[in-house]
Amino acid sequence: MPSDQSTWLIAVPQDGDAEGLLPELTNKLPQHSRSAGVAELAIPSFKTGTLDSLIALSEELPKQDAFFTATVAKTVDTLRNLLNNDPTKLVQHVLVNEQSVDDYILGGWQWNSGRYGAQRSLREMVDVLNKEMASIDNVMKSKLNNYNLVKGSLVQMQRKKTGNLSVRSLVGVVSREDVIQDSEYLETCLVAVPKTLIKEWDAKYERLTNMVVPRSSSHIVSDSEYSLFGVVIFRRIHDEFVQKCRENKFIVRDFVYSEEQIAKQEEELEIADTTEKELWTELLRLSRTNFSESFQILVHLKVLRLFVESVLRYGLPANYVGLAIRPEPKYTKKTLSVLMSHFSYLGPRSSGRSKKQSANEEFAGEYQALMEQEFFDFVLYEVPWIVL
Numbered sequence: 001m002p003s004d005q006s007t008w009l010i011a012v013p014q015d016g017d018a019e020g021l022l023p024e025l026t027n028k029l030p031q032h033s034r035s036a037g038v039a040e041l042a043i044p045s046f047k048t049g050t051l052d053s054l055i056a057l058s059e060e061l062p063k064q065d066a067f068f069t070a071t072v073a074k075t076v077d078t079l080r081n082l083l084n085n086d087p088t089k090l091v092q093h094v095l096v097n098e099q100s101v102d103d104y105i106l107g108g109w110q111w112n113s114g115r116y117g118a119q120r121s122l123r124e125m126v127d128v129l130n131k132e133m134a135s136i137d138n139v140m141k142s143k144l145n146n147y148n149l150v151k152g153s154l155v156q157m158q159r160k161k162t163g164n165l166s167v168r169s170l171v172g173v174v175s176r177e178d179v180i181q182d183s184e185y186l187e188t189c190l191v192a193v194p195k196t197l198i199k200e201w202d203a204k205y206e207r208l209t210n211m212v213v214p215r216s217s218s219h220i221v222s223d224s225e226y227s228l229f230g231v232v233i234f235r236r237i238h239d240e241f242v243q244k245c246r247e248n249k250f251i252v253r254d255f256v257y258s259e260e261q262i263a264k265q266e267e268e269l270e271i272a273d274t275t276e277k278e279l280w281t282e283l284l285r286l287s288r289t290n291f292s293e294s295f296q297i298l299v300h301l302k303v304l305r306l307f308v309e310s311v312l313r314y315g316l317p318a319n320y321v322g323l324a325i326r327p328e329p330k331y332t333k334k335t336l337s338v339l340m341s342h343f344s345y346l347g348p349r350s351s352g353r354s355k356k357q358s359a360n361e362e363f364a365g366e367y368q369a370l371m372e373q374e375f376f377d378f379v380l381y382e383v384p385w386i387v388l
Helices: 021-028 031-036 051-082 101-106 122-160 195-207 235-247 259-314 329-342 344-350 352-359 361-371
Strands: 006-013 038-041 186-194 218-222 226-234 251-253 320-325 379-384
Touching: 006 038, 006 101, 006 259, 006 344, 021 038, 021 320, 021 329, 038 101, 051 122, 051 259, 051 379, 101 259, 122 259, 186 195, 186 235, 195 226, 226 235, 235 251, 259 320, 259 344, 259 379, 329 344
Parallel strands: none
Antiparallel strands: 006 320, 006 379, 038 320, 186 226, 186 251, 218 226
């Protein structure tokens, strides 16, 4: 059964009064489905080509359909992530030619002859669509990867400025006055002490090793978990002091005060932040554009599938009427039932593929796989809804 979270694209042979089909069918549909959307879908009379080429395309197009659908979905996911899953913002960007997806499909859809001239062969048009979608996919992958690298670097830099005193960067926390400068023998060791162990630190630090300067512990700053102390030691016992601190759950921070290094880190952070914002803007703009492009390509491929399947099923002349239906989820079964009843007269004709199969035994394997798919008397393919 077709999904209740997709728009249905339908094709049937153009018999008699094609213009009367839409109002006739619309009147039979549930009221809620009518209000949800029913519209004509113009299917051009493409060049049919040979039966062999149609069968080959019929086998190939489902794979392309899956790739196209996945590319559209990935572009939406990129937009969603860039906009922090905000549906009110997302709806402003998942537009096709500056109109909603529903308006694009249900607003009198037409084949884009300027880009995909209907005079081309079906194979040529499929190749053009594939080339365009592959290009979009590659560009999106490249830009997204570039953005993620820059953002990852920025997050790492920012993380150093957050967290507790046992892990965060001490740039901007420790000042020149907190450390001994330019001493050949002495150095200031910075130690993050859990607040529950401050009394223990005060009692122990002078005796953790030899050559710790007495009464040199000075409190620099505290957060909710740790207090940062500076203590003066002789350089020669640095490694031993670090080991003794570790044994007592005091965390020695590896930090050398350098105004040049501080300035460099601040500059790197500012550059990374600016670059991330620029790439975010560029990727958002590109994703918006590529969503519009990729969605149009997807719908054009769906229409080609409708045509190919219709020729194989109903035969010539290759004149078909298309409909786009956006079913109301609660009335999906009722909508499908109406369609099946209305087009039941096509039953004898829609079995044409099985007749062709017996007449073309060399293609039996291909037909068998296709005939196992869900089958209606009308041709139906789905365009998944964009979930906001």
